[in-house]
Each structure stands twice: as C-alpha cells, then as structure tokens.
Amino acid sequence: MQSASEPRTRTVLGALLASAVAGALLATPAAAQPHRPGSPLTPSAAPAAPAPATGTGTGTEAGTRAATATGAGTRPGAAARAAIQRALDDIARSGTPGVLATLDDRGSRWTGEAGVADLRTGRERQARDHFRIGSITKSYVATVILQLEAEGVLDLDDTVERWLPGVVTGNGHDGSAITVRQLLNHTSGVKSYTDDPTHLHNFFGAGFLKHRYDDYRPADLVRIAMRYAPDFAPGTSWYYSNTNYVLAGMIIEKATGNSFEHEVDHRLLRPLGLRNTVTPRSTVTMPRPAGRGYAMFEPGGPVHDVTELNATFTWAAGDMISTTGDTGRFLRALITGRLLPPAQQKELTTAVAADPAVVEDGAYALGIYPRTLSCGVKVWGHTGGTTGSGSEAFITADGKRSLVTNVNGNWGGPAPDPVEAAFCTP
Template identity: 55%
Template sequence: MPPRRIRTATTLALVAMAAGALVTPAVAGSAADRHFPTRQAIEAAVRDGAPGVVAEARDRNGRWSGTAGAGDLRSGRERSPRDRYRVGSITKTFVATVLLQLEAEGRLSLDDTVERWLPGTVHGNGHDGSRITLRQLLNHTSGISSYTRDGTFVEQVLRDGFFEHRYDTWTPRQLVDLALRHPPDFAPGTDWKYSNTNYVLAGMTVEKVTGHSYAEEIERRILRPLRLRATSVPGTDPRPPRPGSRAYSRLSDDPAASLHDVSAVNPSMAGAAGEMISDSADLQRFYRTLLKGGLLPPRQLKEMTTTVAMDPRRPGRRYGLGLMRLELSCGTAVWGHRGDVHGSSSQALTTRDALHSLAVNVNGDWSGGDLAVAEAEFCG
C-alpha cells in the first residue's frame, strides 16, 4: 500500500539512535545467544534508517523477543515487545482462511466465478467476472489491476493528498471501481501479479455468502477461538494501535523527502486487502495454528499451500491462497505473509511444521530490513 520502499540515508539512523535506539532481548542467557543473529539484524535495520523494530521468535526452546530503535522519534520513547501495529497485507491470510472455511462447509467452491457471487461487479474495460474464479482472486492470477496503482488513489492516499484525505472512508465498491478504470493486466489464469483488488473482492464475497462482514467472520471464526486479543479489524477507526509506536512515512519515492507521522489513518483504504492490527505474539499464534491444521481441514490446507510462481526470476518465492512460500538463502522454506501500509512494514513467517516462527515489524514504510531479520532468525 505505501510508496515504494527505499533504503534511507544515515541521517535518520542517527536521529533514531539519538532518540535512544537500543536492542533489548526479552530473555537472557541461552535464548539470547541462540537469537543473537536476529538481534544483530534488527540493530542493523535501525542503523540503516528504520525508526524502530520489534521482533519475536518462537522455537522448540521457547520464546525470544527483541526491540531496537525508537517508537517515537520526538520523545525518544523506545519500541516495546508489546507494541500493536498495522499489519497490512497479512490481513489477506485471514480473509483467505475464512473463504476456505466456507468451502469446507459446502457454502461455496473456490472454482465458483466472481460473477456468481458478485453479479455485475467486475465488468467493463476488458473485465469479465464470469471468467474469474475465487481461487484466482486468492492466488493473484485474476489479472485484475490493483486499485493501489490508480493515479487518483496514489495521490490522495500515498502522496501529498494524504493530509487532506487521511480520514476519508472508502467503500469496497469504490476501491474496485478504481481498479476497473484500468484494463486487466492479463487474461485470467495466464500469469501472476499482486493485486489488492483481489482481496477487496474476496471480502465482498464473504459478506455475500454469510450475510456478515468479513470483519465479523474473522472475529467469530479466528480471533475469538484463538484468543487473539491484540488483533482487530478496525473498519473506519483511524486511531493508532494501542499500545503501540508512532508510524512514519516519507509519502514519496524521494529518499530526501521529509518524514511524516502517519499513525492516524482511516484503514478503509485497505479494507480486506490490509486493514488489520495485531502484535507479534498473536501473528505467530495464528500462523502456527493455521499451518498445524487448527483452522482448516486437510483438503483446504492443501489448497492453501498449493502455490504458483510469483516471478520466474525469483524461483524461491511462490504464492498459495493468501499464503506465501519463501525459500531462504540457507534452503529453509518458510510460510507466511508480509504487509506494508502507512508507516508500518511487517512480516510473519513459520516453518511448515509450525515449530519455528517469527514476526517482525518496522514502524516506517520505506526502510526494509525485515527480510534480513528473517534470514538471521531461520538461517542464523
């Protein structure tokens, strides 16, 4: 959702360090030693320009968490392991899980067309919802353009127009209509391209099938049963997550652009594609439970983990149904998702056996570093 990620100059790193950047492992001794590379990686992210980082890992030996840098650049307050944050596109895994649960209940088929459930919604300018399946929405092979690439949306939400429009409410239909201004990226099923529009449509489908919003279904089917008390679907509520850190963005591709506090924003501009809030502990519990089969029957979990190539030039990255498979440099494969939204960059990953997991968040949407943290944690 945010502007293209850019490596920052050293100046912001100095600001963050002056604001009290430090690394604080949650536990000492052997756990700290085991996760020393991860601790180094989050510290390096701050040196490279991230305002602050929070990470938590779980393995056979227990839990480790660490923080680096500032949660508030103005006051110097540090990041906390208890921080809640906007998780962006990690929301997609929750939405996909609900649709797969509905399939398991016999209420829909992933081979149903979009037209069957949302008649007339995907139509015109080369689009035909009768040729696109729900499965193609979930694995990004629909060809529907992402509304986040529309010029009006970019200016009002991701650039200078943010300050005038940060509290605007966007309906799912408005977001879809922005995407339909543009021709399809390719014919359905012939290629792969990430599109936030796919998951806005998936959220609309959940509501059509159940009579309840996707937020209500996520709450009923996932959040309450797993007791994910730090996780929420905020709807149109612009208030920053609490407890949490401030969120920062440049609202520009220019690495020299001014830094802005974007903590408060109406999350309806992301909707079912990326509006959720969580923390590192909840994210790990969700993904570990999901991969262990605690949320889906075997057939649906197999469907979710059946992947397509994302980029032929990067064969180690594949996409399932709201779930990404990433092969790291050491050959370890991890499953999960990343999420980028105003002032927040997150990643939640677990091994397929769900015995080793990681969640990491940077409270800036330009600086990167979370992949390096994953490499450090799983490859060490």
C-alpha cells in the same frame, strides 16, 4: 500489487520499505512504514530522531537494552537471538525509527527491539505494541474463504459473478470468467486499484496528509480497478492485485450475510484468543499500547507522523492491526492445520507460478507463499506494508519456529533480514 510489491525481501528495509511506496500496499516483505497509535495527529513533520538505541532479547548483552522472553520450555537458541538482534540493531542504525521482532521456537518466545516507538518522547518499542499488519491480512481472508468452502457454503471454483453479479465488469473485466481461487492466488488478471496514480498519490504520496481520513466502501475500490483493462486473461499469468482481496472480502460478506469483520472475529480471533488483533474498518486510532508510525513522501524530505489513518483504503486487502505475538499465534494455528480440514489445508499451500521479482521463490499459494532461505530452510508466510508500517511473518512448515517483525518508518538504508537470522541460525 506487483509493480511495487512487498513480497520480496533481500534487505528487510529495502523490501519492507519499498512496498508501500510502490503502491504494493500490503503484499509482502516490502515497505516499512509507520503504524499508528491513538491520539489525533496533526500532519506535521515529526522531530528528528534521537540517536538509535540498540536492544536485545532476554538476557542482556553489553551495551544493549533487555527485551523479553516468555513461554514454557527452553528459550530460543542464544545464537539465533543474537543474530536477530544484530539485524534489528543494523536496521535501526540504517535510519528506520524503530523495529520489533518476536521469535517463537517450540513454544518459547523471545522479543527483541531496536530504535524507538516514538521519535518525540524516545519511548522504546514494546513486545505488546500494536501495528498495522498490511497484506498479512490476506492470510486471514484466505482462511475464512477456505473455511466457507469446507462448510459447503461456496467453492473455490465458483465464479466471481455468481457471488457478485455485475461488479467485475467493464474495460475487458468479466467476473463470469474469474474464479474465487484465482482471486486468492492472484491469477485473476483483475487490475490492482493501488496501481491507480491518484490512489498512490493520496495514500502513499504527498496527498496522504490531505486524504488520510477519507472513507471508502469496498465497491469504491473495485470501481477504481474497473477503470483499467485487466492485466491478462484469467488464469494465464500472475500479478499481485489488491483488488483480488477486496473482492474476496465482498464475497465473504455476500456468502455469510455478515460483515467481513464479524467473520474474521467469530472464526479466527475469538477461537484463537487473539485479543490484540482487530479489523478497524474506519476507526482511525490505534489500540494501546502502540508506537507512532512515520513516513517520508520524498527522499530526504520531512518526516511525518502518519499514525492515524482511515484504513478503508485497504480494507480486506490489508487493514488489520495486530501484535507480533498474536500474528505468530495465528500463523502457527494456520500452518499446523488447526483452522482447516485436510482438503482445504492442501489448497492453502498449493502454489502457482508467480513473479520471482515479487515473491522470492516465484510461487504464491492462497494468502500465503513459500520462501526458501539462503541456508535451504523453507518457510511459509506473508509480508505487509502500508503507510507507516512494514511487517514480515514467516514460519517453518512444521510450525516449530516462527518470526514476526515490524518497522515503523518507510526509509532507511540496506540492512540484514531478521528472517534469515531467525531460520538460518541454530
């Protein structure tokens, strides 16, 4: 995804929102969009939002709702919590229905929220709310591939053709010239299926209401990409392509003989105890608890509840569902080396030059990327935007402090980025 990439985050909203709308669909800090809960939905406009409420983290402050703090040790610094909460309040005031953030500092967890999870009932967002994590899914996919390399099952320098013969071909695409590594760091040149105008219309535009329950196979998504010429010869440039991670998911299945969902569950979710993280495949409802997800398909247009959808239109490029707590735990295990041997850990964080208009530092590694904040602190992570949900997940290289955020609407005005508040405030 590049032409609408998520990775950039100047204003959380602008970034979080822009991604889905632009078709980035799961890349990075971009687009904020709705996520979905569980009961069937009608594609009708949602009611007007109540006046945005503001919240705060444990230890209430005047005029705010109390959030929660858990974990042993000293709670994250009061200044950081207050700065994050101000950012959340500003996001809600800018028009986004609701926003949630969890800060973990050396094992002490604090969750703040603002706005609402449900425009109809006014229910507040909760620390345990599930939401669609979009392109943060890519971090899980890259981890499984790296584990398979460590086991000798495959090699990052294997060609795509070796594992998926005849799949990447046509209009100049050549799977025999593309490596697994190039899929993971977006240097393959393979066209992103989410750039297809029809796909954009059906899943990020007005066509969503008609097509939200359409079911896709991974090969269907790849075939969309093969209708177009590659963006460049493999290894000669960089472009954020969601097709890369659909292909990576297909390689996981071919190499293991198991489904992508099984491998993620067996290798990552169960060992880490991530009971609130799921790979939904074609399940359209959300695990509970969950708020609603909302979208406008044109500026100033009606607000639609887009909670329910069939995420096979993203699959391994961004279909996973999680919570702020689970996402933070996964990111910490990944960055601190609990999931990969040293050689693969080094591969994980080996970055190539990328488009700075898409990822802020102009660098992208394997399913994660570095971001240097205004205060000079460097964090690692990914962002994700899909219809009805926009998320950010970042952590310091030593794993001591992480922040995971989610917004449940794809509109709103400029607002501060909680990531800056979390890592640039003591």
